[in-house]
Amino acid sequence: MRAVVIEAGAVVIKERPDPVPGTGELLVTVQAAGLNGADLMQRAGLYPAPPGAPEDIPGLELAGVVKAVGPGVERFVVGDRVMAVLGGGAQAELAIVHERVALPVPESLSMVEAGGFPEAFTVAHDALFTQCNLAPGEQILVNGAAGGVGVAGVQLATVAGARVVASVRASHLRGALAGLGAIAIDPADTAAHGPYDVILELVGAPNLRTDLESLALGGRLTIIGIGIGAGARSEIDLRQLMSRRARIHSSTLRARPLEEKAVAARLVERQVLPLVAAQRLRVPIEEVFGLTEVDAAYARFAAGAKLGKIVLAIG
């Protein structure tokens, strides 16, 4: 098979042996694989692959068709359309997916959309509901709202009955965010629209001070992204946190063990896929690149100011 391989800080296409599915595993012919910030960090040598994932093939999510199944597989058969979050290895013509982390692709999604769905919607769902217990009627701020997790978070919060304020620096993307249900604003105006019960922080450290000042009593701040070049260190004022009785969450999905990814996948299957099937959620795709255009795809991702996902179409 051909695969994207990280070599000396660059992404190149190489031939690799076809993987073989073990017990409970699917061999998937990959049709689409979304890009994520973790891929760029991995390419830069800052974020090694987690245990069990291929060391040098990036890619945290894919959509494809089951080509073969290992022993004991019960949930899928050859020919099924599946999508999944992986620890790595998705940016290749073939990939191994444990059936417990695989999701069926709803009819309503194209394979390109499905390739950009799993990571963003799983991360956003986990952050908003599992971590922050977002409730109807609450007000949420999504900082850096135009990326994959951002557009997923805006839509999930909107269907959940929250009032959604979405900040994005690129003014030309605000109309599209408004179309997804948000009050789309310039990042400089976030404090003026607060206070917020929940803040989904996708930019990182530079926003932390304003975030803490803008939290409502009992507010929850969840830090999911650290913007490229934004830095990870920030000063916090514990008195601000205490007086608001606030909570700070932070998490990554990539490093979680299989069983935790499976738990998150089951929640998405039960709580998010029905909304996708009902076409109440969309997967905005900014641009699609072919496998051999992977370098241009990474460059487009790094350039930012995009609405939704950058996806590699494979095969």
Place this chain on the structure above:
Amino acid sequence: MRAVVIEAGAVVIKERPDPVPGTGELLVTVQAAGLNGADLMQRAGLYPAPPGAPEDIPGLELAGVVKAVGPGVERFVVGDRVMAVLGGGAQAELAIVHERVALPVPESLSMVEAGGFPEAFTVAHDALFTQCNLAPGEQILVNGAAGGVGVAGVQLATVAGARVVASVRASHLRGALAGLGAIAIDPADTAAHGPYDVILELVGAPNLRTDLESLALGGRLTIIGIGIGAGARSEIDLRQLMSRRARIHSSTLRARPLEEKAVAARLVERQVLPLVAAQRLRVPIEEVFGLTEVDAAYARFAAGAKLGKIVLAIG
């Protein structure tokens, strides 16, 4: 009645009109009132009384005897021994306590112990269980463990089946902490005893960096105290937080509205008082002062290096 009054940064004893209980309220003859860090901050003009509390009479907790009841009181009668967390006003000969925040004083507690019980055990219980979901078999670090909340936290975590590491600077207090069930250590050794599933931080900002480095995967840090003079600002590294999928909580009890104090009091009544009655929990008292010795009591509190509570015995 006589009351402790904050006047120009000092505490003095003044005559004040006897308060009158309203609907659902108890008039309590105060017999003991524990001191808390918030009293010292209020005396310094840094922490104004919350809405509904007397503006210039400090005191967040008391034990006493019901002297009269307002209309509609159902839970207590004249002569009952009660204890409670208040927003303020406890350091006086008489105080008003809403019956929903009052707790019965178990037979096993003296009134001095009862005066030092409510704030510390409610805060510690709320932090460990309501916020951090401490579970049996987990390892917890209590930083600054010898104070009122510290000794409550050490004991509550111990009876809940956790492995408790307790740090305190004053080496002569470590034996007593070990007697309460903890592995008592020097603060310099906290990282070596980790990682910790839960950290109860009672010192504040200076420990934040080591706390984040010492958290286990899925760890919860709860910041309750900001040590006198310790400062509230600290730098945090979001990557540390994300890679540990950690959570930071922070809270105050004093500023919560009546209904939230009542919810916390009901939890303490159901989950903590039975353990007090069974003598599985103790209320260590460092020193007792008379009402007219209030200035010396505050000075003793500010000096630190004490095991448990400083209590004013009144009347």
